[in-house]
Amino acid sequence: MSQASHKILNTLRQMIVSGALAPGMKLAEIPTAEMLGVSRTPVRSALATLAQEGLLERIHQRGFHVRRISKEELVGAVEVRSVLEGLAARQAVERGLSNAVLETLQSCLDVGDQLFAKGHINEEDIAHYHDINKRFHATIISASGNPAIEPALARNEHLPFASPNAIRFDKNALDREFQRFAFAHQQHHTVVDAMRRGQGARAEALMREHAYVTIRYVDVDDFANFPDTIK
Amino acid sequence: MSQASHKILNTLRQMIVSGALAPGMKLAEIPTAEMLGVSRTPVRSALATLAQEGLLERIHQRGFHVRRISKEELVGAVEVRSVLEGLAARQAVERGLSNAVLETLQSCLDVGDQLFAKGHINEEDIAHYHDINKRFHATIISASGNPAIEPALARNEHLPFASPNAIRFDKNALDREFQRFAFAHQQHHTVVDAMRRGQGARAEALMREHAYVTIRYVDVDDFANFPDTIK
DNA sequence: AAACTCAATATTGGATACATTAAATCCAAA
DNA sequence: TTTGGATTTAATGTATCCAATATTGAGTTT
Numbered sequence: 001m002s003q004a005s006h007k008i009l010n011t012l013r014q015m016i017v018s019g020a021l022a023p024g025m026k027l028a029e030i031p032t033a034e035m036l037g038v039s040r041t042p043v044r045s046a047l048a049t050l051a052q053e054g055l056l057e058r059i060h061q062r063g064f065h066v067r068r069i070s071k072e073e074l075v076g077a078v079e080v081r082s083v084l085e086g087l088a089a090r091q092a093v094e095r096g097l098s099n100a101v102l103e104t105l106q107s108c109l110d111v112g113d114q115l116f117a118k119g120h121i122n123e124e125d126i127a128h129y130h131d132i133n134k135r136f137h138a139t140i141i142s143a144s145g146n147p148a149i150e151p152a153l154a155r156n157e158h159l160p161f162a163s164p165n166a167i168r169f170d171k172n173a174l175d176r177e178f179q180r181f182a183f184a185h186q187q188h189h190t191v192v193d194a195m196r197r198g199q200g201a202r203a204e205a206l207m208r209e210h211a212y213v214t215i216r217y218v219d220v221d222d223f224a225n226f227p228d229t230i231k
Numbered sequence: 232m233s234q235a236s237h238k239i240l241n242t243l244r245q246m247i248v249s250g251a252l253a254p255g256m257k258l259a260e261i262p263t264a265e266m267l268g269v270s271r272t273p274v275r276s277a278l279a280t281l282a283q284e285g286l287l288e289r290i291h292q293r294g295f296h297v298r299r300i301s302k303e304e305l306v307g308a309v310e311v312r313s314v315l316e317g318l319a320a321r322q323a324v325e326r327g328l329s330n331a332v333l334e335t336l337q338s339c340l341d342v343g344d345q346l347f348a349k350g351h352i353n354e355e356d357i358a359h360y361h362d363i364n365k366r367f368h369a370t371i372i373s374a375s376g377n378p379a380i381e382p383a384l385a386r387n388e389h390l391p392f393a394s395p396n397a398i399r400f401d402k403n404a405l406d407r408e409f410q411r412f413a414f415a416h417q418q419h420h421t422v423v424d425a426m427r428r429g430q431g432a433r434a435e436a437l438m439r440e441h442a443y444v445t446i447r448y449v450d451v452d453d454f455a456n457f458p459d460t461i462k
Numbered sequence: 463a464a465a466c467t468c469a470a471t472a473t474t475g476g477a478t479a480c481a482t483t484a485a486a487t488c489c490a491a492a
Numbered sequence: 493t494t495t496g497g498a499t500t501t502a503a504t505g506t507a508t509c510c511a512a513t514a515t516t517g518a519g520t521t522t
Binding site: 235236269270271272273276291292293 | 475476477478483484485
């Protein structure tokens with residue numbers, strides 16, 4: 001796969017994840033190729049990849065359609081993430097934490113503390129916290145020493161809206177967002193506390209619970225606007 | 232993907248999983264296509280799929296090579312399976328078990344009991360038990376009501392030798408195999424017992440432990456013969 | 463009028479030709 | 493003799509052509 005092919009893959013994936021291609025919509029090779037101004041070959045490759053990722057579904061000998069993601073699937077993906085992240089935290093403790101890992105985690109906590117100290121957040125802060133959050137989780141997953149966790153999570157996350165990246169927040173209710181993110185950040189503190197004390201089971205339990213912060217979003221807000229994605 | 236393409240995909244996957252294509256071996260489109268007597272197109276599709284499955288690794292703009300699976304990855308995959316199967320058992324309990332599910336599980340237990348009652352096993356029995364085992368696990372995963380578990384497990388399992396399907400047993404030591412399978416079957420009993428009692432956490436813990444029966448195989452026997460697959 | 467069959471059309475799957483890119487080898491110069 | 497650059501070679505990526513197949517529509521027959 002070269003640039004063109006990659007670009008098409010990412011374009012289509014983005015269009016599906018963002019909802020630009022509505023769930024249930026039929027996606028044939030030729031129209032798609034024409035739409036993107038390329039031949040069928042790279043489109044074919046991209047569609048096959050997206051089908052394997054679970055974003056598309058093959059219609060027998062008749063192309064693909066955008067998979068309709070049920071609420072059960074989204075909630076299920078969060079639950080799967082929950083146990084995988086929990087596993088990572090526990091295994092990281094069991095394996096023993098290096099100073100480098102502890103320092104990285106601590107810096108995530110410190111930066112977050114600063115961010116939330118002023119009692120409110122703006123969009124820039126949220127973007128910043130998003131980075132910290134990613135680093136926090138990636139650090140623990142890496143520290144687990146279990147190379148199977150990262151790919152399992154990655155494949156679990158590419159459902160539309162299932163990943164924490166896709167958390168959409170109500171820009172008009174930054175106050176409530178502040179509460180949520182601050183709570184998530186406090187959970188990070190508890191996880192690190194457990195990890196420092198070598199409490200693997202506690203770290204696992206806390207990390208599991210932490211994954212559920214996303215579900216509130218799923219339940220309450222985001223998907224109200226996407227009736228098509230809910231069964 | 233049509234028949235030809237599927238066949239090639241399965242052929243290549245089998246060759247990789249069985250070790251016929253040695254880890255680290257380079258796999259280019261043209262030679263592979265010639266070897267299999269088809270054009271590059273279906274080979275391309277198959278290689279891309281296998282790369283996405285994690286069996287092959289892309290060499291930048293220069294084909295693929297068979298991924299060298301480390302022991303850490305195999306053990307890690309078992310641990311991932313462990314928490315996912317545990318999740319399935321717990322969620323199945325939390326959701327409530329239908330009579331149909333309970334009957335299926337009970338029949339797996341009964342058939343297994345009969346198999347092991349005579350105190351020894353032959354190869355045919357092992358094949359039979361293999362089927363029962365698959366049905367047992369599939370039933371619980373399905374009963375969990377979490378549609379994200381099954382694909383997560385499926386993707387986790389296609390590492391060579393990581394899946395229970397790939398358990399290779401020493402045909403000259405059926406006695407020891409008997410011990411192992413009988414033990415695994417007893418674990419099935421305990422899992423069902425917990426599930427019947429509505430003990431979700433216990434069912435989860437037992438199912439987690441159950442997944443580790445595979446690791447013994449990994450550690451002790453199988454991989455001694457595959458030095459290339461171990462780092 | 464309804465149902466079945468046949469034909470036409472559209473769409474995927476496979477093969478091949480062409481372009482692009484990376485690697486390897488060879489030659490020249492220092 | 494070694495190193496660097498250029499050229500050649502080989503392999504991927506893209507486009508297009510051909511074949512196989514399924515669906516749809518029209519026409520005919522019951």
